[in-house]
Amino acid sequence: MxxxxxxxxxxxxxxxxxxxxxxxxxxxxxxxxxxxxxxxxxxxxxxxxxxxxxxxxxxxxxxxxxxxxxxxxxxxxxxxxxxxxxxxxxxxxxxxxxxxxxxxxxxxxxxxxxxxxxxxMNRIIDFNEINGTVTVQAGMNGMQFEEALNKRGFTAGHYPQSIAMSTVGGWAACRGAGQASSRFGKIEDMVLGLKAVLPNGKLLDVRPVARRSVGPSIKDILVGSEGVFGFITEITLRIWKKSLHSEGCVLAFPSLQVGFNALREIMQSELRPEVIRLYDAEESHQRTENIAEFKEKPILCIMKFSGLPELLAVEKKLSIEIAQKYGASLTSLAPYEHWQKTRYQSYSTQWQTDDYYMDTVEVTTSWSEVEAVYKTIAKEVKVIYPELHFGAHWSHIYPEGLCQYMTIRLPPMDNLQAHQLHLKLWDKIESICLQFGGSIAHHHGVGFLRGRxxxxxxxxxxxxxxxxxxxxxxxxxxxxxxxxxxxxxxxxxxxxxx
Ligand SMILES: Cc1cc2nc3c(=O)[nH]c(=O)nc-3n(C[C@H](O)[C@H](O)[C@H](O)COP(=O)(O)OP(=O)(O)OC[C@H]3O[C@@H](n4cnc5c(N)ncnc54)[C@H](O)[C@@H]3O)c2cc1C
Structure with a gap:
């Protein structure tokens, strides 16, 4: 390009x-x-x-x-x-x-x-326990929304890392995905109806129903519209009884490849852990330095299970059995506890304020291509700048494929050089992703930067x-x-x- x-x-x-x-x-x-x-x-x-x-x-x-x-x-x-x-x-x-x-x-x-x-515009307008729905004004803060649901014993199941610094309208407008997307789905699965003020000043009302068969989905013209088709003003979302039970586990895999195979089998076996996260060697090392099992099996996997206790126990047991079949070992819960503690924190202000050039890029890839996508990107970005910090994890896992979430970091340098390198890195990553049939964006949207x-x-x-x-x-x-x-x-x- x-x-x-x-x-x-x-x-x-x-x-x-x-x-x-x-x-x-x-x-x-x-x-x-x-x-x-x-x-x-x-x-x-x-x-x-x-x-x-x-x-x-x-x-x-x-x-x-x-x-x-x-x-x-x-x-x-x-x-x-x-x-x-x-x-x-x-x-x-x-x-x-x-x-x-x-x-x-x-x-x-x-x-x-x-x-x-x-x-x-930050009020909950309607809470319908019988239908399991909530209608909320678009400007409500994500964390305040979730806490209001929790007080009533419910959850929306949408927990982006930015939950405390984003709005429910922003979630829909950007077509986002939360950390528990493997279990509860992405925002487009949760939005049942919405209201919007269109650019001609007229009010669009997509009434919330369980499903409809009346042509292409009008609601989905607004979900992901990023403000170009009007204001989303109200959203009706599906909600769930908030589970009182949850359990985590941490696994060490001998290689990334077997980690991918195990996760694929878990999702394709109809198991739905609330969270599954797999980290490459670089990101695993940052989180497991002092845990013995990772010396021999360097790839970290974190899982979280929730729901009815009996169901949770079965899902956890079967998921661990599949992982162990691929050579994984259960390890200390420390990486899971650390992730739980920091899951809503904003990313590395340390690097941003110390004049590093840090960014994250998330793409979608299929199971058949994920290894090639990862290896090709990891190799090619180092060709652009050999001292680049590059790490990846896979944090949204589906039966058909997964989201690859990458961190790139350039050291302090001349601004113009950094900006040109930064754009070249983005271009390389997005091009490789397209070359292997994936999507250039999993949940951050397009905004200005991805337009090209x-x-x-x-x-x-x-x-x-x-x-x-x-x-x-x-x-x-x-x-x-x-x-x-x-x-x-x-x-x-x-x-x-x-
Ligand atoms: C540290 C960090 C972590 C993040 N983690 C995640 C994550 O886990 N998952 C995820 O999906 N995203 C994540 N994001 C990205 C971002 O938080 C989401 O895209 C979020 O949904 C944006 O919401 P907002 O209210 O801040 O929207 P804004 O940034 O204010 O707006 C984003 C876009 O949506 C449009 N828009 C906003 N509200 C409306 C509305 N009511 N009607 C029409 N258009 C509107 C704007 O015009 C703009 O184009 C993260 C961001 C950061 C900084």
């Missing part, structure tokens, strides 16, 4: 495009004075998400993209309809904002877009997506430049030069 455009020197552009006094007066008249933030400090706070590339730019004294022209804090669906109508009338672009925990630049303004932060691989990922499907965008949002006002779709007129997007 030709990256020359991506690393060209950027043209100078206005990075601060505040909304005009007249437009802000009109906005205040529509939604109220206390829902609009215009100060530079506030706008600066909303100019980034958790895209590592954006952080590198901030470290170098630059903005990730531009400042938003204003930040709006709606409190209701009516507010969102008014904001959408105002933006339509004035042809102003906007970005739906959950909690800004996205790691691909999904909420980064590229041309002074308005940020519309949904966090004040969308055509290869979706082929003719990209044309469908573009046509849908044109039909729903002809003015390109909702989150322009994301999901591989066109930038707003005059916008340049992110460059890698500073």
């Amino acid at each position: 030709d990256l020359s455009n991506a690393v060209k020197a950027p043209k100078m552009r206005a990075k601060d495009i505040p909304i005009s006094a007249e437009l802000s007066k009109q906005l205040k008249a529509i939604i109220g004075c206390n829902k609009l933030l215009l100060g530079k400090a506030d706008r600066y706070a909303y100019s980034r998400d958790r895209l590592p590339h954006g952080l590198y730019r901030i470290r170098a004294g630059a903005l990730p993209g531009t400042l938003p022209s204003a930040v709006i804090l709606p409190e209701s669906t009516e507010d969102l309809i008014s904001i959408t109508q105002f933006c339509l009338a004035n042809q102003i672009a906007l970005i739906p904002f959950g909690a800004g925990s996205g790691v691909l630049g999904g909420t980064i303004p590229l041309n002074g877009e308005l940020i519309v932060d949904l966090k004040k 691989w969308m055509k290869e990922e979706l082929n003719e499907g990209m044309h469908l997506l573009e046509s849908l965008k044109l039909a729903l949002d002809p003015g390109n006002l909702f989150n322009p430049g994301k999901l591989g779709l066109p930038l707003a007129n005059g916008a340049q997007g992110l460059t890698t030069n500073n």
